[in-house]
Amino acid sequence: MTASSSEQIMLSVEHVSKAYSPPKYMRMKRFFARFGGLQLDELDDDDDDDEIVKEEEPDPTTEIGGPRRVVSEVSLESSGGAHIAIVGPPEAGKTVLLKMIGGIVRPTNGRVVVRGRVAPALAVLSDALPSGKFETSFARGLPYIAALVGIPPNLVRHRLDEIADLVGVRNLAQSVPARFDRRQRAEIILAMMLCVDPDVFLTDVPIGQDAFGERCRHRIEGLLRAGCLVLTEARGKQSLVPPPDRVIRLDGGRIVADERVVAHPARDVLDQEERAAGRGEGVGRELPAQADVPADGERASVEDDESRTGSDEGAAVVGDALGSSVEVRNQESHSAVEHGPPGFMGAVQERERRVTRVDGRRVHPPTGRNGPDLSQRSHSRRAMAGLWGREASWVHGAQGGSVPDLEALFREHWPRAHRAAFLVVQDAAAAEDIAQKAFLAAIRALDRFDRRRPFGPWLHRIVVNRAIDWARARALRAEVGGEALAERPAPELVVDAYSEPVAAALAALAPEHRAVIVLGHLLEYTPGEIADMLELPRGTVNSRLRRGLDRLREELPEDEDDD
Amino acid sequence: MADVAPPLSRGEGRVAKKVAVHSPRRPFSVRLGSFRCQLCVAGQMGRAYLRKYYFGSYLGLLWLPFAPILDLFLGALVFGGFLGVSPGGDRPYIVFLVVGSIPWHFFERTTHWGWRSLQYSRRLFRVVPVPWLPAIIGAAIPGAVQAGMYSVIAFFICLYYKITQGTFYVSFGPQTVYALVGLVLLMFYAWTIGMILGPLVNMMRDIRLTVRYMLRFIYLVTPVLYSVQTLPEKYQPIAVYNPLTAPIEFVRYALLQMSFPATSSILASLAGLVVLTPVALLFLTRLEHASHAQL
Numbered sequence: 068m069t070a071s072s073s074e075q076i077m078l079s080v081e082h083v084s085k086a087y088s089p090p091k092y093m094r095m096k097r098f099f100a101r102f103g104g105l106q107l108d109e110l111d112d113d114d115d116d117d118e119i120v121k122e123e124e125p126d127p128t129t130e131i132g133g134p135r136r137v138v139s140e141v142s143l144e145s146s147g148g149a150h151i152a153i154v155g156p157p158e159a160g161k162t163v164l165l166k167m168i169g170g171i172v173r174p175t176n177g178r179v180v181v182r183g184r185v186a187p188a189l190a191v192l193s194d195a196l197p198s199g200k201f202e203t204s205f206a207r208g209l210p211y212i213a214a215l216v217g218i219p220p221n222l223v224r225h226r227l228d229e230i231a232d233l234v235g236v237r238n239l240a241q242s243v244p245a246r247f248d249r250r251q252r253a254e255i256i257l258a259m260m261l262c263v264d265p266d267v268f269l270t271d272v273p274i275g276q277d278a279f280g281e282r283c284r285h286r287i288e289g290l291l292r293a294g295c296l297v298l299t300e301a302r303g304k305q306s307l308v309p310p311p312d313r314v315i316r317l318d319g320g321r322i323v324a325d326e327r328v329v330a331h332p333a334r335d336v337l338d339q340e341e342r343a344a345g346r347g348e349g350v351g352r353e354l355p356a357q358a359d360v361p362a363d364g365e366r367a368s369v370e371d372d373e374s375r376t377g378s379d380e381g382a383a384v385v386g387d388a389l390g391s392s393v394e395v396r397n398q399e400s401h402s403a404v405e406h407g408p409p410g411f412m413g414a415v416q417e418r419e420r421r422v423t424r425v426d427g428r429r430v431h432p433p434t435g436r437n438g439p440d441l442s443q444r445s446h447s448r449r450a451m452a453g454l455w456g457r458e459a460s461w462v463h464g465a466q467g468g469s470v471p472d473l474e475a476l477f478r479e480h481w482p483r484a485h486r487a488a489f490l491v492v493q494d495a496a497a498a499e500d501i502a503q504k505a506f507l508a509a510i511r512a513l514d515r516f517d518r519r520r521p522f523g524p525w526l527h528r529i530v531v532n533r534a535i536d537w538a539r540a541r542a543l544r545a546e547v548g549g550e551a552l553a554e555r556p557a558p559e560l561v562v563d564a565y566s567e568p569v570a571a572a573l574a575a576l577a578p579e580h581r582a583v584i585v586l587g588h589l590l591e592y593t594p595g596e597i598a599d600m601l602e603l604p605r606g607t608v609n610s611r612l613r614r615g616l617d618r619l620r621e622e623l624p625e626d627e628d629d630d
Numbered sequence: 631m632a633d634v635a636p637p638l639s640r641g642e643g644r645v646a647k648k649v650a651v652h653s654p655r656r657p658f659s660v661r662l663g664s665f666r667c668q669l670c671v672a673g674q675m676g677r678a679y680l681r682k683y684y685f686g687s688y689l690g691l692l693w694l695p696f697a698p699i700l701d702l703f704l705g706a707l708v709f710g711g712f713l714g715v716s717p718g719g720d721r722p723y724i725v726f727l728v729v730g731s732i733p734w735h736f737f738e739r740t741t742h743w744g745w746r747s748l749q750y751s752r753r754l755f756r757v758v759p760v761p762w763l764p765a766i767i768g769a770a771i772p773g774a775v776q777a778g779m780y781s782v783i784a785f786f787i788c789l790y791y792k793i794t795q796g797t798f799y800v801s802f803g804p805q806t807v808y809a810l811v812g813l814v815l816l817m818f819y820a821w822t823i824g825m826i827l828g829p830l831v832n833m834m835r836d837i838r839l840t841v842r843y844m845l846r847f848i849y850l851v852t853p854v855l856y857s858v859q860t861l862p863e864k865y866q867p868i869a870v871y872n873p874l875t876a877p878i879e880f881v882r883y884a885l886l887q888m889s890f891p892a893t894s895s896i897l898a899s900l901a902g903l904v905v906l907t908p909v910a911l912l913f914l915t916r917l918e919h920a921s922h923a924q925l
């Protein structure tokens with residue numbers, strides 16, 4: 068790195084704010100909807116030759132509010148060769164700030180001055196990759212994404228092999244984006260942005276502990292040495308390697324801490340971020356005891372054991388919170404920065420100690436069962452486009468750490484989740500365990516939950532998938548379902564539609580058939596919704612439903628044929 | 631696979647070059663960004679429109695030649711055969727029709743995808759608030775492909791007449807450049823209509839339902855199926871002052887050596903563009919700005 072590049076100001080963010088307004092034309096649209104006697108959701112039905120594209124609209128019953136300020140008066144300046152980590156709780160404005168620096172989003176006030184080529188490796192760009200029915204290959208898709216953010220497409224075309232090497236996918240150029248999940252697409256975009264010789268590199272894509280993550284870190288270190296300014300949105304220690312020179316903490320769209328990391332860095336900030344990612348800040352007060360929640364905390368401890376294999380310490384806290392005990396954690400972030408005990412380097416060193424070497428290669432400790440945290444909080448239109456009534460507000464509150472909202476969500480969804488789990492596994496204790504773990508997993512991942520969608524299907528998906536896994540595992544262990552049935556469920560679990568003979572007949576079905584029948588007939592999901600939940604083709608769901616019902620009919624006594 | 635070496639080679643030359651300023655109001659040139667980038671985006675979108683239009687059909691892209699063949703066959707049968715419309719001169723009606731169809735269908739397809747483009751790309755715009763203009767510019771690709779299909783058909787029809795009657799009917803020379811002028815004028819008209827209707831269609835479906843009838847009306851008052859000279863005199867001003875007449879006549883003049891468009895027709899066409907294009911750009915920019923500031 069030259070002296071001039073390191074001293075030159077590469078990035079200057081000057082009193083930048085970003086506010087979003089509700090769509091104005093919605094009022095007009097509603098007027099026409101009333102005028103024409105149509106429902107709002109009818110307005111976007113497409114005609115015969117069109118792809119069905121439903122516009123994601125706010126709930127018409129929700130009052131349209133005023134502008135929402137997501138980033139407020141943020142100023143920062145940096146020269147090249149530095150690594151700045153932007154941390155903060157969900158909806159702190161981290162991604163929007165990065166988008167503004169990357170020129171993807173225009174600020175409402177203030178200005179951003181960037182010298183040189185900016186490479187915004189933001190996960191949101193993975194949604195812009197052409198995919199779906201009119202899919203195209205990465206050879207066309209990546210230059211297109213680059214062009215969208217102002218990077219010469221030819222540069223990407225010439226470096227496709229380099230990107231493929233970095234990603235570790237052979238024939239990446241010929242591969243189709245639709246065959247990769249969102250996380251993989253985001254990683255490919257990260258790789259692409261690392262290969263375009265950026266002067267300012269931004270990313271909110273979590274860098275994992277695998278070989279790809281290792282290569283990315285290697286690249287980033289190279290960029291830093293070459294005088295590139297690197298800004299990362301960090302959600303935990305693991306995504307902050309190489310270690311940052313500076314940690315900026317955002318909260319409520321404002322900078323609440325800006326610490327240069329020398330020898331006494333801010334580990335506690337990062338610890339706090341990790342916990343916040345898992346449970347939402349402020350989930351510290353005690354949850355009121357509930358009839359449906361096991362009070363002994365025993366089942367939560369099972370989850371703890373699993374989650375502690377990785378970095379999801381937050382889950383343990385949530386587990387405790389749902390069980391009985393809780394710890395109060397309402398520290399101000401800047402105080403954490405000032406008084407954080409071992410420092411960030413300590414955290415890095417601690418992690419390094421856990422890294423073993425096999426044949427000279429670094430092997431990292433396993434991450435949590437759910438892999439790296441992929442949570443993407445965004446204030447983009449897409450993410451904020453719908454607040455679906457009560458449940459959405461609970462989810463919103465729970466994401467922000469509100470215990471009453473978390474409790475409300477639990478009360479609302481626990482009985483059906485528990486019942487669904489029982490009907491699939493046919494074992495009361497296991498069902499309780501599965502439903503509980505699923506709920507904990509859902510809460511742990513709540514910050515990546517899309518509030519526009521209902522919470523129930525998401526939870527049921529986790530419950531039913533876990534229940535199927537459990538049932539399959541039991542079958543492999545050659546346990547007998549009938550014996551397990553000897554342990555009767557709690558009376559409230561057997562609803563009218565699923566009387567004892569029906570439950571017994573369900574037990575005779577394969578777990579896959581059981582799951583679709585429970586989802587379709589107990590939880591009343593449509594085959595399309597079940598297909599989405601279980602990631603199956605719709606035809607498979609229909610055939611499983613049909614076969615399952617036929618089998619049920621065979622198993623049931625004549626007078627219960629209708630079930 | 632070997633690890634990729636980090637890029638360390640830039641060293642001394644790495645002093646930052648270009649300065650980008652992102653502020654609430656960016657100048658038009660900055661918003662457009664680099665021409666090459668926007669061209670790439672427009673090209674990608676244009677290809678997507680093409681794929682989308684024929685996606686799911688049994689014949690797929692075979693519709694590209696079939697649709698014009700059917701269109702020309704029906705047009706020639708009804709107007710040239712049953713109604714006996716005279717194209718003027720000794721050329722067959724089908725030659726007259728196919729040459730007039732080249733610019734019209736270029737305009738029609740470009741307009742169609744121009745006003746559909748923002749709706750089609752709204753997922754992208756919701757995710758990445760990029761400029762809308764490339765999506766509309768990309769609409770010229772399906773238009774150009776359609777015009778290319780009609781051109782190929784025109785070539786084969788003329789070849790048929792060359793073999794059977796000894797006359798090719800279409801000739802090329804210095805005047806051929808007027809065909810390009812006509813096509814460029816039509817392209818700008820199509821983009822202008824796309825810039826105005828694109829955002830409106832997103833707001834109100836009614837506009838989308840109306841625009842088809844509007845285009846049908848324009849088709850009927852534009853001399854595609856007939857020539858201006860064959861119209862009754864009292865209706866001729868409608869065709870002459872139609873801003874799309876001159877571009878179509880330019881193409882016919884360039885390829886069939888028909889009469890040069892009337893001066894009033896050319897002026898009407900240019901005046902329409904001069905007035906409409908800035909208004910459309912302003913309209914698009916304002917709505918784009920408002921949209922990017924919305925949830």
